[in-house]
Amino acid sequence: MAKCLNLGSFLFTRMVEIPCISIGGKIKTWTPNRPGRAISIHSALHSNSLRNSSLEDKVTIHFVNQAGIKTTTTVTEGETLLDVVIKKNLDISGFGACEGTLACSTCHIIFDKTFYEKLEPMVDEEMDMLDLAYGLTKTSRLGCQITVRKWMDGMTVQVPQEVRDTVGSEGSQ
Amino acid sequence: YASSHCIYFSGARGLGTSPAASCPKVCIVGGGPAGFYTAQHLVKTRPDVQVDIYERLPVPFGLVRFGVAPDHPEVKNVMNTFTQTAQHARCSFHGNVSVGKDVTVQELQEAYHAVVLSYGAEGNRTLGVPGEDLAGVHSAKDFVGWYNGLPTNRDLRPDLRCETAVILGQGNVALDVARILLSPVDILKNTDITQPALDTLAESSVRRVLIVGRRGPLQLACTIKELREMVNLPGTRPEMEASDFECIAKMLKVLPRPRKRLTELLLKVAVETPEETELERRNSAKRAWGFRFFRSPVEILPSDDLTRAAGIRLAVNRLEGEGEDVWAVTTGEVEDVECGLVISSIGYKSLPIDPAVPFDPRKHIIPNTMGRVQKCAAGLYCSGWVKRGPTGVIATTMNDSFDTARTLLHDMDEGTLDISTVKPGSAGVTTILEKRGVKPVLFSDWEKIDSEESKRGEARGKPREKLLDVGEMLKVAWT
Secondary structure (H helix, E strand, O other): OHHHHHHHHHHOOOOOOOOOOOEOOEOOOOOOOOOOHHHHHHHHHHHHHHHHHHHHOOEEEEEEOOOOOEEEEEEOOOOEHHHHHHHOOOOOOOOOOOOOOOOOOOOEEEEOHHHHOOOOOOOHHHHHHHOOOOOOOOOEEEHHHOEOOHHHOOEEEEOOOOOOOOOOOOOOO | OOOHHHHHHHHOOOOOOOOOOOOOEEEEEOOOHHHHHHHHHHHHHOOOOEEEEEOOOOOOOHHHHHOOOOOOHHHHHHHHHHHHHHHOOOEEEEEOOOEOOOEOHHHHHHHOOEEEEOOOOOEEOOOOOOOOOOEOEEEHHHHHHHHOOOHHHOOOOOOOOOOEEEEEOOOHHHHHHHHHHHOOHHHHOOOOOOHHHHHHHHOOOOOEEEEEOOOOHHHOOOOHHHHHHHHOOOOEEEOOOHHHHOOOHHHHHHOOHHHHHHHHHHHHHHOOOOOHHHHHHHHHOOEEEEEEOOEEEEEEEEOOOOOEEEEEEEEEEEEEEEOOEEEEEEEEEEEEEEOOEEEEOOOEEOOOOOOOOOOEOOOOEOOEEOOEEOOOOOOEEEOOHHHHOOOOOHHHHHHHHHHHHHHHHHHHHHOOOOOOOOOOOHHHHHHHHHHOOOOOEEHHHHHHHHHHHHHHHHOOOOOOOOOOOHHHHHHHHOO
16 A cells, blocks of 8 residues: 555545555555544553453564663564564553555664564655654665564564663763 | 553543642643653653643644644644543643743742753754745744644735745755645545645646755755655656766665665655556656755846745855765856745754843754753753754654653752752642633633534544644633
């Protein structure tokens, strides 16, 4: 649905007329954005994940946050890495500001080379936003576009590390 | 956003404990992205800090509401995370309070342990050319404010009864303006664009938009997403000067990826012969857009009766310098372009709001180090555009606000910022405001405005129909 993502809110009123392309086999449907709506979605996701966690979570992934702190979590195949960060309440500042609509770069994730090379290729729309990300690397992707797969078991991912050593010093702005 | 959920589920409305009288209290001036992200980080990191956000308008969210284009609703999703912040037990929003007028920064510093200035950039850079004040010439800030319902711009009434519009500047704001001017009304009518703007655009005669920059294609300031949107805009075709692109193709291989991809797309659109279906599409398109490079405005030319803009005189430039550091130099040649609408999109600009706050009159920012305001007593901080200058997307402001919050928290931890005294916080400010006859709009009051706008929008198939008048907002807020 590459085109649809860029055309925003009139997606759902014009579904018939706009050709929809799947991105790597995934068709995403978007619901209207109203303030407050995302809160109820995420509460629902949160409670679902607690119920099903023992049965379906089979992939272990390690997340290193901006302060270098690693959290290990087991997740379900088929979710995106953005879903994981939200559902598991991982302590990563400002992650997923646009809520997975390819309108920002805050779900920027850095992979190890071996895992990065196995990921499904990027579409233009992801690269367009990723290219604006803070701390971009050669093994960076947007977490909202990466689906958890079994082969990711044991993978470590990280977000750009925050620069702490200049706080309190008289650096120039 | 994700991490804030940890705190929010325990600190959400009704579930958290109210702040102790002696807790550290921080005041944030400005209810846009900078203000909210700064508040979010403070509240999440210290379990005892109380944060109050003051905003001049009755409605929150700043440029997310008034700047982001109506056809970019996904970008506005950040309002959800801001809403959570505002609803947190240790955070409160106070709209309809004009800092510098209703309450001074000094009074805020007496009521709070720290004050963070996050009030953005409400002014704009001027062209400084003759004819700038003619009818038909607008800043992009005002034009965008007009179609996005900013009360100050409600009566802008831009005259779109001309064929050609010239936009000066080639950043993302310039591209937003071009896209809104040329978008089919069928696309715009289901967005949160204001009804008066929609009606005006439906009657528009504008068929050609030129987006002018003083340097060349390799200095193009907009980003690739926005360029793609123009390229894909239904009913339009690109029209550019191939001569502007000589020597560009051979530079591609040395460019970093973001610039390379942008330039490749630009070349494809401007220079390459399109394949058949695209050629047909272009030939049947009734509206045109294009970049013009190496041009600087020298004068806006008046109509015969001298009241309105009828054209623009552009100086032709060449580039000097190398690599990242190139600048435009006039060649002496000029070119006149006939047009009836000139939109200057050359940058927003912060203004000083209180004489007690240091302000750099050259850079138009508050002088600071890592968000700590310089040349004044402790306890004053800044975040967002007023700190760094008016560039960058929401994510840039987010990171910047987190940086300021970290500086503030560091100062609290180190004792550089004294939080041992008891401060009255919002209770103190409310007393001052009452005496001056100012009544704040609380977040729950905004929610009534929000609900009314959504209701009106639903009747028209739009996400919301914005209230355009502060008086009407207040009336709804306080019913």
